[in-house]
Amino acid sequence: MVVNYDIPFDSEAYVHRIGRTGRAGRTGDAILFLTPRERRFLGGLERAVGRPIEPMEVPSNATINQHRLDLLRLKLTTALNPGEDSRREELALLAEILQRVSQEQDATPDQLALAALRLAVGDAPLLVQGDENWMRQQAPMGRNDRGNDRGERGYERGGDRRDRGGEPRTRVGQAGAAPARGGFRSEDSQPEENMERFRIEVGWRDRVKPGNIVGAIANEAGLGGRSIGRIQIFDGHSTIDLPKGMPDEVFNSLKRLRVMNKELQISRHQD
Incomplete structure (x- = not known):
């Protein structure tokens, strides 16, 4: 599987990327993330x-x-039919263990089966219980946040001249949007309503681009591109606006998330 975090503006580059799924006669899937304004490139x-x-x-x-649940049921059904005779001795040993534990713990067959399923599932939760309302929130788009239709390519081109002066380049609104009309915004600007500002420890010195940040966070947090607000990139760090009410488990996973081979170490931005 090939996952494209941003849309290639060169068709040949896209074909080259997804060609990795079909090498040596194999088949595979390619997934592409894009914003509504980028649909015209499809x-x-x-x-x-x-x-x-x-x-x-x-x-x-x-x-x-x-x-x-369906996958677990399929695995359980498959395990009921051992198939190879070479494993029957192994299964006999497992049956002996079950009988011994049953006698020692006075456990019923159902209790033993549930315990075995818990071992098969592992320590990670089987069911997803995150707040879907948080995941589906969209960053508000103001009149000045429309940018242009050139997407991230225009964004980067428009910001190169400002790098030398140490000013941040800013991504506004949905993924791939260009800077707002009226120029670049400072780190002192306030996030939009229902959004919260976070700091991440990756910046221009790490050669990070807005698309790197958007793609990684959207994938890890399960957010849509329009749920991610303004991004400002500085020399040694960046700030990003995300929906308020981020679940703790998402926040902790983003701390360990790596972009440009560096942990984000995300923290709530201090004014």
């Missing part, structure tokens, strides 16, 4: 690959949980 990519690119819906918690 036609060129579809002509390049010679087939339509089908839209995907972000799965809900219920869909993910049902898939996990």
Whole structure:
């Protein structure tokens, strides 16, 4: 599987990327993240690959949980039929262990089966229980946050001249949006309503781009591109606006998330 965090503006580059899924006669999937304003580029990519690119819906918690339960049931059904005779001796030893534990713990067959399933599932929670309302929030788009239709390419080109002066380049609104009209905003500006500002320890010195940050955080936190607000990149750190009410487990996972081979070490921004 190949995951494209941002849309390539060169069709040949896209074909080269997704070609990795079909090497040596293999088949695979390619997933592409894009913003509503970037949909107009899809036609060129579809002509390049010679087939339509089908839209995907972000799965809900219920869909993910049902898939996990179905997969566990399939694995359990498969395990009931050992198949190879070479494993029958091993299964006999497992049966002996079950009988011994049952006698020692006075456990019923159902209790033993549940304990075995818990071992198979592992320590990670089987079911997703995150706040879907938080995941589906969208960053507000003001009149001045429209940017242009050139996406991130125009954004980078417009900001190169400002790097030398030490000013931050700013990503406003949804993923790939260009700077707001009226110029770049300072770190002192306040986040939009229902958004909270965070600091991450990666900046221009690490050669990070807004697309790197958006793609990594969107994938790790399960956020849509429009749920991510303004990004400001400085020499040694960056700030990013995310929806208020981030669950603790998401916050902790983002601390360990690596971008440009550096941990984000995300923290709440102090004014």
